Amino acid sequence: MKPVFYEIERSLTSKFSIVMIVAIIGLSALISYEGGALSSARSVRGGGVSEVSGYYTNGNNLTLISYFYDINGNPDKVRVNASLNNTLYPGSEISAGLYEFQIPIQSPVSIINLNYSYNQFGFTSSNMAAVTVNTATQNSSGLSIVPGILESSNSSNLGFLLFYVGAKGNHTSPPINVYVGPISGEKFNISSFIANYTWKNQYSNFTYLTIFPNLGAAAIGKSYAVLVDSNTSSTQHIYKPIGPLSTFTPYTASAIESSFFSTEGSLLILFIPLLAVFMAYFTYGKDRVTGVLESVIKRPITKGEAIRSRFLANSVVVSASIVVAIVVSDLISYRYFHVYMPFSFMLYVSWAYSIVGISFVAISYFFSHLLKSQGALLGSLIGIFMVFSLFWSVIFDVLVSVFSIPSGTSTYVTFQVAFNYASPAGYSSLVQLYITHTLGGFASFSGGSQSINPLAYGVTPILLLISGILWVAVPFIIAHQLAVKRD
Amino acid sequence: MITIENLTKIYSPKEGPAVDDFSLEIKNGEILGFVGLNGAGKSTTIRISAGITLPTSGDVYINGKSITKEKIEASRNVGWVPEIPNYEMNAKPIPLMKYFAGYYGLPNDQEEKNIRELLTEVGLWEYRDKKLRTYSQGMKKRFSLAESLIGDPDNLMFDETLNGLDPEGVQFVRQLIVDQKKKGKAILLSSHILSEIEAVSDRIAIIHHGKLVKILDRAELNALGREKIVMEIDNFDERALGLISKYGEVKETGNDIVLTSLKIEKKNYPEIMSTLVPLGYKVRKFEPSGESLEEFFFNIIGDN
Numbered sequence: 001m002k003p004v005f006y007e008i009e010r011s012l013t014s015k016f017s018i019v020m021i022v023a024i025i026g027l028s029a030l031i032s033y034e035g036g037a038l039s040s041a042r043s044v045r046g047g048g049v050s051e052v053s054g055y056y057t058n059g060n061n062l063t064l065i066s067y068f069y070d071i072n073g074n075p076d077k078v079r080v081n082a083s084l085n086n087t088l089y090p091g092s093e094i095s096a097g098l099y100e101f102q103i104p105i106q107s108p109v110s111i112i113n114l115n116y117s118y119n120q121f122g123f124t125s126s127n128m129a130a131v132t133v134n135t136a137t138q139n140s141s142g143l144s145i146v147p148g149i150l151e152s153s154n155s156s157n158l159g160f161l162l163f164y165v166g167a168k169g170n171h172t173s174p175p176i177n178v179y180v181g182p183i184s185g186e187k188f189n190i191s192s193f194i195a196n197y198t199w200k201n202q203y204s205n206f207t208y209l210t211i212f213p214n215l216g217a218a219a220i221g222k223s224y225a226v227l228v229d230s231n232t233s234s235t236q237h238i239y240k241p242i243g244p245l246s247t248f249t250p251y252t253a254s255a256i257e258s259s260f261f262s263t264e265g266s267l268l269i270l271f272i273p274l275l276a277v278f279m280a281y282f283t284y285g286k287d288r289v290t291g292v293l294e295s296v297i298k299r300p301i302t303k304g305e306a307i308r309s310r311f312l313a314n315s316v317v318v319s320a321s322i323v324v325a326i327v328v329s330d331l332i333s334y335r336y337f338h339v340y341m342p343f344s345f346m347l348y349v350s351w352a353y354s355i356v357g358i359s360f361v362a363i364s365y366f367f368s369h370l371l372k373s374q375g376a377l378l379g380s381l382i383g384i385f386m387v388f389s390l391f392w393s394v395i396f397d398v399l400v401s402v403f404s405i406p407s408g409t410s411t412y413v414t415f416q417v418a419f420n421y422a423s424p425a426g427y428s429s430l431v432q433l434y435i436t437h438t439l440g441g442f443a444s445f446s447g448g449s450q451s452i453n454p455l456a457y458g459v460t461p462i463l464l465l466i467s468g469i470l471w472v473a474v475p476f477i478i479a480h481q482l483a484v485k486r487d
Numbered sequence: 488m489i490t491i492e493n494l495t496k497i498y499s500p501k502e503g504p505a506v507d508d509f510s511l512e513i514k515n516g517e518i519l520g521f522v523g524l525n526g527a528g529k530s531t532t533i534r535i536s537a538g539i540t541l542p543t544s545g546d547v548y549i550n551g552k553s554i555t556k557e558k559i560e561a562s563r564n565v566g567w568v569p570e571i572p573n574y575e576m577n578a579k580p581i582p583l584m585k586y587f588a589g590y591y592g593l594p595n596d597q598e599e600k601n602i603r604e605l606l607t608e609v610g611l612w613e614y615r616d617k618k619l620r621t622y623s624q625g626m627k628k629r630f631s632l633a634e635s636l637i638g639d640p641d642n643l644m645f646d647e648t649l650n651g652l653d654p655e656g657v658q659f660v661r662q663l664i665v666d667q668k669k670k671g672k673a674i675l676l677s678s679h680i681l682s683e684i685e686a687v688s689d690r691i692a693i694i695h696h697g698k699l700v701k702i703l704d705r706a707e708l709n710a711l712g713r714e715k716i717v718m719e720i721d722n723f724d725e726r727a728l729g730l731i732s733k734y735g736e737v738k739e740t741g742n743d744i745v746l747t748s749l750k751i752e753k754k755n756y757p758e759i760m761s762t763l764v765p766l767g768y769k770v771r772k773f774e775p776s777g778e779s780l781e782e783f784f785f786n787i788i789g790d791n
Contacts, residue, residue: 001585001586001588001589001595001598002589003586003589003590006582006585006586006589007586010575014577287575290573291573292573292574292575294539294569294573295573295574295587295634296587296590297538297539298537298538298539298562298565298566298567299562299587299590299591299638300558300559300560300562300563300590300591300638301558301559301562301590302558302559303558485541486541487539487540487541
């Protein structure tokens with residue numbers, strides 16, 4: 001077995017590491033889930049499952065057809081029963097999202113309850129809908145229009161769903177014209193509407209169909225209606241008001257990036273140093289001060305190789321935890337926002353938090369060679385974590401108060417950038433500043449929404465690279481030299 | 488072969504050297520006993536030879552390879568069994584030995600074969616699924632023996648390995664050491680149990696205050712030390728003391744009068760009796776004997 005694999009396995013499988021890694025990945029996942037589930041962005045594929053139903057009759061037999069769909073109009077799988085007069089009628093799925101019920105009816109007007117449940121992100125949700133059927137006027141429901149369907153990538157919320165159930169079980173629509181145009185007031189004049197429509201299209205042979213007319217920015221703030229007529233007869237009209245239209249900006253990669261720093265970033269900046277410090281203690285520092293490392297050093301290996309090998313193992317585990325947490329978070333986020341983090345962004349943040357973690361590993365190695373007792377070492381490492389990671393923002397706040405530096409000023413930002421450079425935990429904030437032009441992280445800038453030019457404050461790619469390398473290399477090289485040159 | 492050349496180790500300038508210009512050679516197929524008081528420099532010498540501690544000056548050569556300059560080649564051929572086995576206690580023996588074996592570049596099948604044989608040899612194979620933290624002190628020592636042999640080194644160093652072992656454990660380790668010697672390995676055996684050292688060693692090196700005081704070879708061990716005479720004399724008084732003092736140094740130990748550093752040849756021992764008895768002293772016991780290693784050790788340490 002290659003010794004470094006054993007060391008990676010050991011770094012990964014110590015109880016503390018397992019707890020921390022599970023916490024990092026699990027909490028990142030939960031934060032993404034929460035962010036997606038609670039987001040008010042209209043592109044979010046949240047919400048539940050809705051239904052639209054139609055019917056046709058054959059004597060006293062009613063066939064109810066229900067289409068179950070998500071907020072984007074896509075079919076959803078459900079478990080469903082219909083009930084009428086306390087009698088249950090199981091539904092059979094005839095195609096994706098479409099369920100059929102055979103129900104004997106006694107009277108021309110019936111209210112049929114649909115009880116359905118569905119799985120959403122691993123949880124089962126239940127819902128109920130009441131469908132009123134009036135067979136006295138029509139022996140089939142024909143065309144239904146459902147407004148409020150959202151298209152995730154469109155710039156409009158003017159989506160709607162057409163659903164057709166014809167007589168004798170004919171589930172395909174005849175040719176129709178669909179008009180969309182502005183309306184004002186409650187009066188609706190068909191001929192006027194048709195004369196002034198802004199969007200039209202023809203459709204046929206569908207059971208359900210989602211339509212997202214692109215009306216452009218000119219339609220913002222106006223109410224619209226959709227009107228459908230048969231393109232073979234001028235007598236069949238059906239209309240439904242939709243809108244008003246409001247243009248929205250789809251959830252963008254930029255929004256994902258900002259969101260990442262304010263949510264998962266806050267988590268990582270707390271847990272990664274904690275993982276790094278304790279992993280370094282349990283797999284190197286403790287072994288060194290208790291003499292366990294001697295059982296390795298006596299092998300055909302130099303002291304330098306011994307420390308490098310463990311440092312590499314710790315670094316791999318810290319970085320892998322970060323990458324997995326970010327990827328899991330991104331996948332969950334995509335489930336809601338339909339936008340992946342840009343690959344370059346993933347690289348940047350993986351690099352940034354890896355630098356943070358590996359810096360803390362390196363500092364822990366350095367202290368492992370300064371101190372000779374377990375207690376002193378553990379206490380020092382906890383102190384390092386608390387000062388650099390937990391209380392750095394408090395120290396910053398105290399200092400800006402002492403020096404009376406007003407928040408939001410250039411001096412304040414300069415001071416904050418300098419402070420971030422002075423702590424390994426501040427590195428991610430610098431990368432955030434470089435990417436999003438806002439400062440955040442452990443020492444959040446009170447004017448966080450204000451755009452800051454990173455270059456003006458010395459946050460350049462070269463300086464970030466040098467700073468990151470120095471935070472890792474300096475403590476590790478000193479630790480390495482102490483390991484090689486001292487007993 | 489282990490060659491220690493002019494080894495000096497100074498831990499702190501305020502204190503004297505722990506090892507002072509110490510030189511020694513342990514030949515292949517030889518067990519060299521290494522004795523000295525606590526703090527004499529035995530463990531420091533062994534730790535430097537194992538590549539754990541850095542010397543202040545001098546060097547140790549393992550099969551001709553410097554432990555300081557050619558650590559990897561040197562360490563490949565030396566096994567060190569420390570006094571207190573110290574391992575990652577949450578580990579199980581097989582994964583840990585595989586990890587150690589990884590440093591010797593053994594092929595996988597050879598690695599597994601060696602581990603099985605060694606754990607079986609030290610009687611731990613049936614405990615292979617237990618974590619080291621559950622092992623007794625004796626079991627940890629056995630594991631320590633096994634893992635030190637994982638790379639089948641040509642040279643072995645045992646630092647107070649016999650300490651804390653029960654009689655069966657001592658016998659087991661002694662046999663293992665002898666078996667390794669028979670394979671032609673050079674063995675440095677440090678112990679406080681001088682009778683064990685005396686029993687198995689081909690030579691014994693005595694270290695005191697970091698300096699090599701004496702090396703005893705097998706012939707010297709067989710005829711160890713200076714003769715002494717143990718006597719029990721009724722009414723022993725100043726006059727009797729004066730009479731026998733001319734034959735050597737007199738020490739009173741309980742009822743016994745011990746005459747050491749004898750100035751009289753063995754064939755003339757009856758002269759002592761002839762001096763005392765006519766003057767009315769009753770000599771109840773007169774037992775000439777050789778000096779034990781322990782007595783020799785303390786005498787020579789005292790001399791230094």
